[in-house]
Amino acid sequence: MTSENLTHVREDGSAHMVDVTEKAVTTRTAIAEGFIYTRPDVIEKIFDADLPKGDALPVARVAAIMGAKKTPEIIPLCHPLPLGKITVDFDRGDNYVRVEVSVKTRGVTGVEMEALTAVSTAALTVFDMIKAVDKYAVIEGIRVLEKSGGKSGDWSVTDKPASEGK
Known part of the structure; x- marks a missing residue:
C-alpha cells in the first residue's frame, strides 16, 4: 500500500493529522x-458491589466517560470533538461483563475512537477493581458495533457479509 492510499500519511511517509476543516458538520x-x-463468583461480587476495592461498575462508568473525553490526548492523530452524549451500560453474563458505550456528537469527524477508548477504559477499570480476587481475568472483543453520520454513511456489524469473518 502506498502513501496515497493512507489518509494519515504524507508523500514522504510521515504521519500527519487529516484536514477536516472542509467537512460538513453532521450528527455522528x-x-x-x-x-x-x-469467574462466576467474581461476576456475583461485581454486580453485588462486594469487591475489596469497592463498587466497580459506577467507577468504570465514570472512567469510560473520562476516557472518551480524553481520546485525542492518548490517540495521537484523533481530532478533539465536542462530545454531546456518552452512554455506558453493563450487561451481566455467567462469566463475563459486557460493556457497551454509545457516543454522540455534532462535528466533522466520527466518534468511533471515542467509543472504543471508552469501552477500553471501562474494561481496564473493571479489571483493576477485580484483580485482587481474579488476577486471571481477560479483556476481549473490543470492537465498533455501529456508526452513523458523515460522508461514509451508516453501518453496523450486522451489515457485514459473512465472508468477511469476525
Whole structure:
C-alpha cells in the first residue's frame, strides 16, 4: 500500500493529522462493546458491589466517560470533538461483563475512537477493581458495533457479509 492510499500519511511517509476543516458538520454516533471474562463468583461480587476495592461498575462508568473525553490526548492523530452524549451500560453474563458505550456528537469527524477508548477504559477499570480476587481475568472483543453520520454513511456489524469473518 502506498502513501496515497493512507489518509494519515504524507508523500514522504510521515504521519500527519487529516484536514477536516472542509467537512460538513453532521450528527455522528458510534456504539462499541467489549467483554471482561472472569469467574462466576467474581461476576456475583461485581454486580453485588462486594469487591475489596469497592463498587466497580459506577467507577468504570465514570472512567469510560473520562476516557472518551480524553481520546485525542492518548490517540495521537484523533481530532478533539465536542462530545454531546456518552452512554455506558453493563450487561451481566455467567462469566463475563459486557460493556457497551454509545457516543454522540455534532462535528466533522466520527466518534468511533471515542467509543472504543471508552469501552477500553471501562474494561481496564473493571479489571483493576477485580484483580485482587481474579488476577486471571481477560479483556476481549473490543470492537465498533455501529456508526452513523458523515460522508461514509451508516453501518453496523450486522451489515457485514459473512465472508468477511469476525
